[in-house]
Amino acid sequence: MxxxxxxxxxxxxxxxxxxxxxxxxxxxxxxxxxPDSVLEKMHERVDHGVFGYTFASDSYFEAYENWQKTRHNVTVNRDWIRFNSGVVNSFNYLIQMLTTTSDHVMNFAPVYPPFFDAALKNGRPISVVELEQVDNTYEFDFTKFEEQIVRDNVKVFLHCSPQNPVGKIWTKEELEQMFDILVKHQVKIIVDEIHQDFIRKGENFTSALALSEKYYPFLYVLNSTSKTFNIAALVHSHLVIPNAANRAEYDEFAETVAHYPLSVFGLVAAEACYRDAGxxxxxxxxxxxxxxxxxxxxxxxxxxxxxxxxxxxxxxxxxxxxxxxxxxxxxxxxxxxxxxxxxxxxxxxxxxxxxxxxxxxxxxxxxxxxxxxxxxxxx
Ligand SMILES: Cc1ncc(COP(=O)(O)O)c(C=O)c1O
Known part of the structure; x- marks a missing residue:
């Protein structure tokens, strides 16, 4: 209830x-x-009374992998997962890592305002593609999208999937067409999938991780329990990086900004949610x-x-x-x-x-x- x-x-x-x-x-x-079952797990952890550094257990990864598989038909390899204290922090870090101050960061609008900040507050020029309202939903013109990538020499595309605030699910075909263009121009793709669990009945969400492996060298996927289970203040989120060289680059970079990004209550609550809160x-x-x-x-x-x-x-x-x-x-x-x-x-x-x-x-x-x-x- x-x-x-x-x-x-x-x-x-x-x-x-x-x-x-x-x-x-x-x-x-x-x-x-x-749910109470989640609070019980958190109370148990409080009663343990020791809150030193912690690590994600096998059982955490099993719960996460199972959720991604059963809810989203995505197989996430455990080695691909990195933790962070939030999705916004993650895309900020990635933009800092992947671009210099002269590189354009592109996003669609309307969009969650930190997407603009991620470029502008990090001192990067922004390239905004305004979505067009068609039949009471939103679309964009692929030709203009590609022209703008070339015009601005875009280096990173920050994508919101599903799109906050317009509630659009990007279809598999749209994602593939978009990603093909991005890859053709060597643009790195950061996909924020934090709203992936709020899908209306009869609709199908396609995760970027469910697409072809050919996108892996360009792809960074961000997801979290924070929206799904209303636990944002437990500051816990995932970066999924399917390419080994990109992971190595991120690991080196993370040492300088997010050396130890694990919250014990974030882990405990997220695992309990994945297990019990379906x-x-x-x-x-x-x-x-x-x-x-x-x-x-x-x-x-x-x-x-x-x-x-x-x-x-x-x-x-x-x-x-x-x-x-x-x-x-x-x-x-x-x-x-x-x-x-x-x-x-x-x-x-x-x-x-x-x-x-x-x-x-x-x-x-x-x-x-x-x-x-x-x-x-x-x-
Ligand atoms: C698309 C999107 N990304 C990220 C966030 C915030 O995520 P976090 O609290 O993990 O930084 C929100 C919050 O509303 C959001 O809508």
């Missing part, structure tokens, strides 16, 4: 939105408590699905021109309210009038203007309440 710890996401809200009095549907973590996740996906339909239904009835983008993954709804803004800012509508904290679309890139990202990983009452408040603020 899912237990809701509502309003956990209040922390940090005042700093971000200037108020603590908003319905919190912003940062991408969830209102759900991890049913918990399935119940959670049902709640997200319910909330997504609820939001769409309520908005469609009252604000028919507001579009909730068709998503196939993630627990985030991406909705365009621009037809109703009439010159008002999102801040005025969402924070001042509706009193909800949501992410503003332009935080995810310029094409996000007029959109908001609404976190669906909460109890349905909160989604119904948010929809009512938005409707009344915009009507």
């Amino acid at each position: 899912l237990i809701v710890r509502a309003r956990i996401r209040l922390s940090g809200m005042e700093a971000k939105f200037g108020s603590n009095d908003l319905l919190p549907l912003w940062v991408a973590d969830m209102d759900f408590r991890v 049913d918990w996740l399935d119940s959670l996906l049902d709640v997200i699905e319910y909330n997504y339909e609820l939001l769409k239904e309520k908005l469609a009835a009252a604000l028919p021109l507001a579009k909730v983008v068709d998503k196939s993954a993630t627990y985030l709804a991406w909705a365009d309210f621009s037809p109703y803004l009439n010159g008002r800012s999102l801040e005025e509508v969402m924070e001042k009038d509706a009193k909800i904290a949501v992410n503003h679309g332009d935080w995810f890139g310029q094409s996000g203007a007029g959109f908001v990202r609404i976190n669906l990983a909460t109890k349905p009452e909160n989604i119904a309440e948010a929809a009512e408040r938005i409707i009344s603020a915009l009507s």
Whole structure:
């Protein structure tokens, strides 16, 4: 059973939105408590009382490998796995390792804002490919994509798969066509698959690790338990590097930035989640699905021109309210009038203007309440 710890996401809200009095549907973590079976394992580890340096056990790797195999049909070789304290840290490190300050880093937008920071805050020029909205989902033009790679002499492509915030799953064919172009131009590919477990029923997620081995010399895949099981603050994540020379290069680099990146509670919780929380996740996906339909239904009835983008993954709804803004800012509508904290679309890139990202990983009452408040603020 899912237990809701509502309003956990209040922390940090005042700093971000200037108020603590908003319905919190912003940062991408969830209102759900991890299963008791996982907490029991953590309590056991606390009772042990010794928290010195630790290592991943065989049983950890078995649980991780089994999850990847059964949920994603991916066989991960144990030697390929490296640990880190978070996926964002990992892509920052990789960009530092793989590029110099004159090398362009490319990404699609709209995208999770740290993707922009990963280039810009590391002093690298950025090459942004704006996705195009087609039939209420997102696509891009492969020819323009290749031209831009050549024009900017791109060295690294940082890919979000599934794509936060638009909820797009990249099909096998799209990934292959994209990767073929990238490999042709010797571009290294970092794939952030942190949202891989939030897949709608009937949809198929393809991990970059499920594609041909010909991509391995270019490929770095990042995944984690942090989103899936709501344990981001346990700072634990994986880098999967299938090529031996790339692993050796990373290991040498990691000595300078992440010498010992293992958290004992991250390991204990992640293993317990992989072993015991499959049913918990399935119940959670049902709640997200319910909330997504609820939001769409309520908005469609009252604000028919507001579009909730068709998503196939993630627990985030991406909705365009621009037809109703009439010159008002999102801040005025969402924070001042509706009193909800949501992410503003332009935080995810310029094409996000007029959109908001609404976190669906909460109890349905909160989604119904948010929809009512938005409707009344915009009507
Ligand atoms: C696409 C994506 N990558 C990474 C993260 C954060 O990962 P971590 O906390 O492991 O750095 C998020 C969090 O929302 C995300 O949406």
